[in-house]
Amino acid sequence: MLKINWFSPLPPARSGIAQNFAMQVLPALARHYDVVLWTDQDQVAPEVQRIARVARYDPAAPPWRDLNDGSISIYHLGNHPDFHGGIWRVSVRQPGIVVLHDLCLHDFFFRVWIHSGRDRNSYLAALERWYGEEGRRAGEAFCNGGISPASMALQFPLTREATRGALGVITHSGQSLAELKETPACPMAALDHPYVAAEEPRYQRWLAARSAVPHPPYRLIVFGYLSRNRRLEAVLEALAGIPEREQFLLEVCGEIWDEGRIRTQIENLGLSSLVKLLGFLPEGLVEQKLSTAHMAINLRYPSMGEASGSQLQLWDYGLPTLVTRTGWYGSLPEDAAAFVRPENEVEDIQTHLRAFLKNPAVFRAMGERGRRSLKNNDPEKYVDAMARFATEALRRSPQVPALALAGRIGSDLSTWLHPAASAYLLDRASREIAALCEDRRKLP
Amino acid sequence: MKILIATSSVPFIRGGAEILANNLRDAIAAAGHEAELVSIPFKHYPPERIADHMLACRLLDLTETCGVRIDRVIALKFPAYLIAHPNKVIWLLHQHRTAYELWDHPRAGDLIHGPDGPVIRDAIRQADRELIPEAKAIFTLSENVSGRLRRFSGIDSEPLYNPPAHAQLFYKGPTGDYLFFPSRITGVKRQWLAIRALAQCRERVRLRFAGEADSPMQQAECDNAVRELKLTDRVEWLGRVSEEQKRDLYANCLGVVFPPVDEDYGYVTLEALLSSKPVITCSDSGGSLEFVVDRQTGLVAQPTPESLAQAMDTLWTDRQRAAVMGEAGRARYEDLKISWENVVEKLLC
Numbered sequence: 001m002l003k004i005n006w007f008s009p010l011p012p013a014r015s016g017i018a019q020n021f022a023m024q025v026l027p028a029l030a031r032h033y034d035v036v037l038w039t040d041q042d043q044v045a046p047e048v049q050r051i052a053r054v055a056r057y058d059p060a061a062p063p064w065r066d067l068n069d070g071s072i073s074i075y076h077l078g079n080h081p082d083f084h085g086g087i088w089r090v091s092v093r094q095p096g097i098v099v100l101h102d103l104c105l106h107d108f109f110f111r112v113w114i115h116s117g118r119d120r121n122s123y124l125a126a127l128e129r130w131y132g133e134e135g136r137r138a139g140e141a142f143c144n145g146g147i148s149p150a151s152m153a154l155q156f157p158l159t160r161e162a163t164r165g166a167l168g169v170i171t172h173s174g175q176s177l178a179e180l181k182e183t184p185a186c187p188m189a190a191l192d193h194p195y196v197a198a199e200e201p202r203y204q205r206w207l208a209a210r211s212a213v214p215h216p217p218y219r220l221i222v223f224g225y226l227s228r229n230r231r232l233e234a235v236l237e238a239l240a241g242i243p244e245r246e247q248f249l250l251e252v253c254g255e256i257w258d259e260g261r262i263r264t265q266i267e268n269l270g271l272s273s274l275v276k277l278l279g280f281l282p283e284g285l286v287e288q289k290l291s292t293a294h295m296a297i298n299l300r301y302p303s304m305g306e307a308s309g310s311q312l313q314l315w316d317y318g319l320p321t322l323v324t325r326t327g328w329y330g331s332l333p334e335d336a337a338a339f340v341r342p343e344n345e346v347e348d349i350q351t352h353l354r355a356f357l358k359n360p361a362v363f364r365a366m367g368e369r370g371r372r373s374l375k376n377n378d379p380e381k382y383v384d385a386m387a388r389f390a391t392e393a394l395r396r397s398p399q400v401p402a403l404a405l406a407g408r409i410g411s412d413l414s415t416w417l418h419p420a421a422s423a424y425l426l427d428r429a430s431r432e433i434a435a436l437c438e439d440r441r442k443l444p
Numbered sequence: 445m446k447i448l449i450a451t452s453s454v455p456f457i458r459g460g461a462e463i464l465a466n467n468l469r470d471a472i473a474a475a476g477h478e479a480e481l482v483s484i485p486f487k488h489y490p491p492e493r494i495a496d497h498m499l500a501c502r503l504l505d506l507t508e509t510c511g512v513r514i515d516r517v518i519a520l521k522f523p524a525y526l527i528a529h530p531n532k533v534i535w536l537l538h539q540h541r542t543a544y545e546l547w548d549h550p551r552a553g554d555l556i557h558g559p560d561g562p563v564i565r566d567a568i569r570q571a572d573r574e575l576i577p578e579a580k581a582i583f584t585l586s587e588n589v590s591g592r593l594r595r596f597s598g599i600d601s602e603p604l605y606n607p608p609a610h611a612q613l614f615y616k617g618p619t620g621d622y623l624f625f626p627s628r629i630t631g632v633k634r635q636w637l638a639i640r641a642l643a644q645c646r647e648r649v650r651l652r653f654a655g656e657a658d659s660p661m662q663q664a665e666c667d668n669a670v671r672e673l674k675l676t677d678r679v680e681w682l683g684r685v686s687e688e689q690k691r692d693l694y695a696n697c698l699g700v701v702f703p704p705v706d707e708d709y710g711y712v713t714l715e716a717l718l719s720s721k722p723v724i725t726c727s728d729s730g731g732s733l734e735f736v737v738d739r740q741t742g743l744v745a746q747p748t749p750e751s752l753a754q755a756m757d758t759l760w761t762d763r764q765r766a767a768v769m770g771e772a773g774r775a776r777y778e779d780l781k782i783s784w785e786n787v788v789e790k791l792l793c
Contacts, residue, residue: 064556067559093559094560394566401563402495404492408492435502436575
C-alpha cells in the first residue's frame, strides 16, 4: 500500500487549497492509503487531525528519516509564498509528485526570492536557466519596474523551476503546460479537480434562500483570496458605468491584495452604498453569502492557468458565474458560465449584468447546469487516478540520480575535454547511464 | 586462463571481503591459472557518489589486456559486479546493504537519512535487477545472501561456501575462562549488544573482544558503555591481533559470541567451529544461522540483552555442555566439505 507524505496548506490557513481542495480530497485519500499530513503551519484545525496524522516539518531542516518512511511525497504548489514556500523548499530536495494549482508560478518565485529572501541572484539565475539571456534581462527589467507582473507571468511562467526533478506532475486543467512551453521532463497527468457536491436537500435549501429575494437589488458576489488578477478594479469600473447599477449589491468576500487601493476606487466611483468589503469569512458565513447571492463574478486575468476550486464551489450553489475566457476558465462548457473577454473586460461585464436584469432565469439555468457537471469531480475518482499516477511515477525514481549524474558528467567534461574529443565519452556514458536506470519490466 | 577478480574496497578498511578476495586469487593460482585482483575504491557518501561509482564500473573495459584476452571476470561486490564482461561470473558477497535489508536499520541505515536516499536506493535496486543477470552464472557467499537476492531482486543464485583463511591451522585448546568476540568494531556487529548483555548476566562472565574499530567514535562508544555499566574488570579490548594470536584466542576460549545484524556469511562462525567452540548468535544474525544449530552447535538467542545474557550464562555455568556443542560444531564443518577447490571448480566451470 502506498504510504503518502502529503504537503499542502491545511485549514485554518486562508487558502482555497486548504479550505476546499484538501478537505475534499483527504478523507477519500485517507480511506485508501496510509497518509501523513506534513505542515509548517503554526496551527492545524482539529477536523484535519481527525482525517490523518499531522506531522510538523521545518523547511530549513526537513526530517528526512521520517519522510523516507513514506513511499512518495505529494507537493501542492500554488502562487502564495506563505502557503507554498516551505512545501517548495522540501520538493526541490526530495523528488515527488508536484501538483500544480497554478500553471504560471512566476509570482511565487518572485515573491519567494525577492520579497521574502532578497535573493535576486537566485531569481535571475532561474530565469536564465529556463529562458536564457532574454529571461535574465527581463527579470532585471522587472525588478526595476520596467515590465508589468502580468506580462512577466505570461512570458516567463517559471513553472519548470517548480517541476524540475519531480517524479511526476499533476495539473487540474485542460490547458497543457506544453501550450505554455513549460513541459516538465517527467510524466504529467491532468485530473479533474475534485469536489464533493452538496446533497440535494441542502442544495434545495440554498435555492429557497436565494428565491426568497427574487427582486432587485440582486446580490453579486466575489469571493476567495483576491489578488490583482481577480480583476476587482474592472468589476467596479463596469458596475459604476451602467445606469442600472442601483439594482445590484456587490459583496466582496476575501482578503484583498491592496484593500486601501480598492476602498479609494469605490469612493471615487461613488459605489460606497453598493459595494461591501467583508474580508475573509468563516465557512458558515461563506455558505450564507453564497446561498443568498444571485450571481458570482470569478474573473482571472492573467490566468495562472489552473482549475478553480472556487468555481466548483460556486456551481455547487447553482450560482451563475462570470468567468474570463482564458486558461482553464476558457474551457468551461459554453452553457454553464458567462464569458468575459480579457480585451473587452468592462464592456462584457456590463453586457452580462444588463442581460441578467432582463432575464434572470437564463442565468439561473446556467448555474444549474454547472452544478450538474460536478459529477465528474468525484474525489474518489480523483484519488484513484492520483494513486495510479504516483505508482507509475515511482518507477521513474532511478532516473532522477541518473539525470543528475549525466549533468555532472557533462559539466565536468566541458571543463577539461575538447567537445570533439568528448563525443565518444559522452555517448558511452549516456548509454551506460541509460543501462543503469532502464526498467525493462512490463507493467501488469 | 587469465582471470580477473573484480571487487571494491574502502581504502584503509580491511575485513572479511578483502581476505576472501586474496584467498580466491591464491586458490585460482593454485589451480594453475593466472589471477589478479582489480579493486575499485568505493566511497558511499554523499549518496550521489554511489551513482558515480556505478557508472565508473560500467565504463571500465576488462575484456583484454595488452591485446590478450581476459578469459573470465569473477565479480564479488557492489558496484564492481556491474562491470561488463562477456564471461563474467558473479560470486556475490553482498549487495549494497543499506539499499536493501539495512535501509531502515536504526544503526546501520545511512541512505534513509538523506533527501535523495530513496531515489539512490531505487537506482541501485534497478541496476542490480537489470544488470546482475548479465553474468553467465551467479553464485553467492551463503544461503542468506541468495535469499536476499531472490527476495529483493527476483534473481536466483547458488550459495557457494568458502573456508576461512588458514582453516587447517585452527585447533582446539583447553577450555578457558572467557567468551571470545572477534570482529571489526562497528554498529552492525553489535559489540554494544554484547556489552549490554554482559551487564545483565547473573554470572561474572568475562568477554574478550578482538578487532579494530571502523572509527575512533565507535570504539569510544563501546568504551563509554563499559565504563557506565561498570564492566571494566570483565571486558578486555585486544584490538587488532595477529592470525596466530586469533587462533589461540579461539582455541582457548569457552565459547564465541557473534551476534551481528544479518551477517552475509560470517567467518567467525566457521573459525569457531574449526576450533571446536560453541557459538552464541542471534535469531536475526543471518549467515551464522546456516552453521549454528540451536543447542547442538551453539545457542541462538533473541537480539536483546536479556536473551543474549541468558545464553552467555548457560555456557558459563554448563561447561560440559559447551564442550559437547563445540565438538558437534567441528563435525558439522567437516560434513559441509567446504573447500577452495570446490569454489574454484564452480567459478571456472
